[in-house]
Amino acid sequence: MVFHSLFIIGSIFAGVALGLKFGTGSFLDGLFGAGLMFCASLVLIWLEYKVFPIKPVETVGSLVGFSFGLILCGLTSLVSQHIFIHSPDVTQILTFVSLFGFCYLGTTFGFRISQMPFLKQGQKPTVPPTQIPKPKILDTSAIIDGRIADLCQTGFLEGPLIVPQFILFELHRISDSADTHKRLRGKRGLDILHTIQNTESIDVNIVHDDFPQIPDVDSKLVALAKQLEAKLITTDMNLNKVASLQGIQVLNANDVSKAIRPVVIPGESLRVFLLREGKEAGQGVAHLDDGTMVVVDHAKRWIGKYVEVVVTSVIQTSAGRMIFSSVGENTRRLQASFG
Secondary structure, eight states: OHHHHHHHHHHHHHHHHHHHHHSOSOHHHHHHHHHHHHHHHHHHHHHHHHHSOOOHHHHHHHHHHHHHHHHHHHHHHHHHHHHSTTOHHHHHHHHHHHHHHHHHHHHHHHHHHHTSGGGSTTOOOOOOGGGSOOOEEEOHHHHHHOHHHHHHHHTOOOSOEEEEHHHHHHHHHHHTOSSHHHHHHHHHHHHHHHHHHTOTTOOEEEEOOOOTTOOOHHHHHHHHHHHHTOEEEEOOHHHHHHHHHTTOOEEEHHHHHHTSOOSSOTTOEEEEEEEEEOSSTTOEEEEOTTOOEEEEETOGGGTTSEEEEEEEEEEEETTEEEEEEEEOHHHHHHHHHHO
C-alpha cells in the first residue's frame, strides 16, 4: 500500500508540473493537472486490484485518508499564502511539501485504521464454496470399527457427520443378536457413536430420511449420499466399490491406516477367542473387537477357547487388516500340562 501511495503522490507531482508548464502558470492549472493525474493513477491501481484484489474496507480507508491529506494540503497552501504574501516561492515549496507529506500520511493512516479489529467485528468470514466441508455419512462398519472416533477426537476429521436413522436401527438390531460376537460388536458400535457425539469439535446429525422402496441398507446409504451430496465413510469394501462406481466420494478408514502404524506389531501378545477353523490345516480364526481377523497357526485344538497368541505379521489392505500369529508360550505350557 505504501508503494501505491508513493505512486499516487508522484503522479500528482507530475500533474502539477505538467499543469504549470503547459498552462498559464497559475495555481488552478497546477491543481487541474494534479487532479487529472490523480484520477489516472487511481484507474491504474483499480485495474491492478481487478487482478489482485484487496478488501473493500481497506480501499475505502485509504481513499478517505488520502482525501483528508488533500484537504490539509489545501488549508496549508491557503494559510501560507496569507503569511508569506511577499514570498510566493516559500508558499509553493510549502504546498509541495504538504502535498507529499499529508497525502502519504493520510493514505497510510487510513489503510491502517481499516485493518483495526473493531471494523471487523460485524463481518462474517467468507469461505469459498469449494472449501466448505461436505457432510459425511457414517456406515455401520465404520462406526463399529472405532477408528473414526479417534480421528474425530484428534481433529483430523472436519465437517458435519451424518448418522441415518436406519443405521441406528441396524446397530440396535446387531446389539440384540443371539450371537455373542455380533452382540458385542453392536454394543461397541453404540458406545463409539456415543463417544463421537460427545466430541465437541464434531457436529453429529441424526437424519430420519429413509427409502422404504429400497430394502438393502447399503443401497439406502448410496441413495442418501446422492441426495445430500455427501461423502461416505465406511470400511466395507463392497460398499466402497458400489458407491465409487456411482460417483460418490468414499473415505475408507482402512486406507487411512495404510499411512500410520498398525494397532499391533510383530512380537506383541494378544489374548483372543478362537471361533472357527481357518482355510489352512490346523489354523484357528479369531476376531478383535473392531472386527480385525486374527489367524492363528496350529491352534485347531483350542477352537472355542481363549488363547494367548504372539503376532508374527500384519497385513493392511483396503479390504481391512489381517493379523497372523502363532500360539504363545503360556498356551503351549497349558497344553503340555493338560495333555
